[in-house]
Amino acid sequence: MKLIELSPPGKKVITGTLTFTSEDIIRFARKFDPQPFHVDAEAARNYVFGDLCASGWHTCAGWMKVFMSYWMTEYARLKQEGVEPPKLGPSAGFRKLQWLKPVYVGDTITYSTTLLESRPLASRPGTWINTTLNDGVNQHGEAVMRYEGTVLEFE
Amino acid sequence: MEARYFFEDFVPGGVFPLAPKQVTAEEIIEFAQEFDPQPMHLDEAAGKASILGGLSASGWHTASMFMRMMFDGWLSQSSSEGSPGVDAMEWRKPVLAGDTLSGRSTVLESRALRSRPGIGIVKFLHEVENQRGDVVMRGENPIMIRMRAAPEAAE
Numbered sequence: 001m002k003l004i005e006l007s008p009p010g011k012k013v014i015t016g017t018l019t020f021t022s023e024d025i026i027r028f029a030r031k032f033d034p035q036p037f038h039v040d041a042e043a044a045r046n047y048v049f050g051d052l053c054a055s056g057w058h059t060c061a062g063w064m065k066v067f068m069s070y071w072m073t074e075y076a077r078l079k080q081e082g083v084e085p086p087k088l089g090p091s092a093g094f095r096k097l098q099w100l101k102p103v104y105v106g107d108t109i110t111y112s113t114t115l116l117e118s119r120p121l122a123s124r125p126g127t128w129i130n131t132t133l134n135d136g137v138n139q140h141g142e143a144v145m146r147y148e149g150t151v152l153e154f155e
Numbered sequence: 156m157e158a159r160y161f162f163e164d165f166v167p168g169g170v171f172p173l174a175p176k177q178v179t180a181e182e183i184i185e186f187a188q189e190f191d192p193q194p195m196h197l198d199e200a201a202g203k204a205s206i207l208g209g210l211s212a213s214g215w216h217t218a219s220m221f222m223r224m225m226f227d228g229w230l231s232q233s234s235s236e237g238s239p240g241v242d243a244m245e246w247r248k249p250v251l252a253g254d255t256l257s258g259r260s261t262v263l264e265s266r267a268l269r270s271r272p273g274i275g276i277v278k279f280l281h282e283v284e285n286q287r288g289d290v291v292m293r294g295e296n297p298i299m300i301r302m303r304a305a306p307e308a309a310e
Contacts (some may be wrong), residue, residue: 032220049237061191061216064191093214093243095244097241
């Protein structure tokens with residue numbers, strides 16, 4: 001089964017939620033993005049974001065984490081129903097990533113993915129490239145993150 | 156840390172080196188376990204069997220490592236106020252365990268932000284290479300950077 005058969009273009013799939021704790025925000029930021037507003041609540045007050053907030057890369061990694069959890073469940077469900085799940089591969093990158101609002105301590109982000117298009121790769125027969133619109137929305141209904149991702153799919 | 160680089164120091168064509176980074180198998184697996192548990196990011200044999208050709212970092216891990224390389228290379232010495240997003244990022248080659256990454260941020264353009272006096276937005280081209288000189292990641296992104304405080308009015 002191809003992804004486009006499982007999830008028609010334009011259909012938004014909610015993949016799940018992730019709550020950003022102070023501990024998780026600081027742990028990620030200390031490793032990858034130790035700017036003051038991602039590691040120190042007191043210092044954060046002197047910056048544009050105004051309070052401790054997650055690195056944008058943490059918000060993106062959170063999308064991936066929630067998607068993988070969704071996908072593993074979906075994969076098992078299809079197998080159980082005797083359907084061969086789409087063979088998804090790596091991604092070549094993304095476009096138009098917007099960090100629309102900061103993700104603050106205690107925010108719960110609901111992530112989703114919408115298939116935009118699926119096209120065969122001329123350079124690699126038997127391989128398709130899927131473009132998806134991926135979103136994150138906080139508990140107030142405000143969009144915090146959006147990007148157009150790509151994922152390879154094999155025959 | 157007292158900032159050395161302000162908005163005014165980022166002129167088109169300016170080049171700011173990223174700090175080098177050695178990528179370990181342990182870090183690749185640790186990131187993948189939390190955020191992107193696909194076989195090629197968790198296991199050497201599965202990586203070898205994939206089109207990536209070895210235990211390879213999640214694209215989000217590569218992006219996060221790039222963030223730290225940028226922080227250590229120059230961002231920590233700047234008056235950065237964070238970023239609204241990433242126009243495009245390409246994961247052009249796999250980042251494999253044992254790779255040593257290096258690279259640079261090049262200023263493409265800069266302008267004052269009308270909505271936030273005292274802050275400008277600088278657009279960069281970021282390039283990350285491995286030890287063989289292959290570009291593994293390339294991205295374009297705007298960063299908000301505070302202007303040098305106007306000297307006290309010399310009246």
